Amino acid sequence: MASKLIYVLNGPNLNRLGKREPEIYGSQTLDDIAALLVERGETLGCEIEMRQSNHEGHLVDWLHEAEEEGAHAVLLNAGAYTHTSVALLDAIRSITAPVIEVHLSNPHTREPFRHTSWVGQAAKGTIAGFGAQSYLLALEAAAGL
Template sequence: MSSKLVYVLNGPNLNRLGKREPEIYGSQTLDDIGEMLATRGRELGIETVMLQSNHEGQLVDWLHEAEDKDAHAVLLNAGAYTHTSVALLDAIRSITAPVIEVHLSNPHTREAFRHVSWVGQAAKGTIAGFGAQSYMLALEAAAKL
């Protein structure tokens, strides 16, 4: 049986996980989360491709790449671009692979500017507020799509 391909895209400052505001984002690093996803992915018959960039255009390119490689789904934690990027909204709308929006914290319990999600307007669904477990829940959801 061949694996389903799931891209896991991470936006700005997520390379700082474990160091940046651990009271909000937790103590696990992005590498820790990637290892957890890869392990669970194998159990679910999913190959994960974990990527991170602080650059908006790179995230757009990876969304296109996911489509070109027939990804089963994309998990996207766009970080602050969630609330600012029409380019990511358009890129999500330009692909057929379902995108699941992921957040470590719950944006609705934070500053008002975080309550608007451009990404969420095109995402299949959103999982937020469960720390690193948000990624795992999103992977489980992707497996069932």
């Protein structure tokens, strides 16, 4: 059986995980999360393509690429772009691969500006508030699609 290609795209400041506000985002780094995803992906028959950028256009390009490469699904933690990026909303709507929105924290328990998600308006679903476990839960959901 061929493995399912899962793109895991991470937005601005997620390269700072483990250092940036660990009381909100936890102490695990993005590399730690990538290792967990690869390990879980192997048991689920999924190949993980993990990327991070602080630039909105890279995320848009990678969403398009995920479609072109036949990705089974995309896990997207757009960081602050979640709440500001119509470009990401449009990119998600332009592809057929399902996108699952992922957040380490629960945006609805934070500042009011974080309560609106442009990404979520086009995502298949959202998993938030479980720290690094949010990614693993999203991967399980994606594998089952």
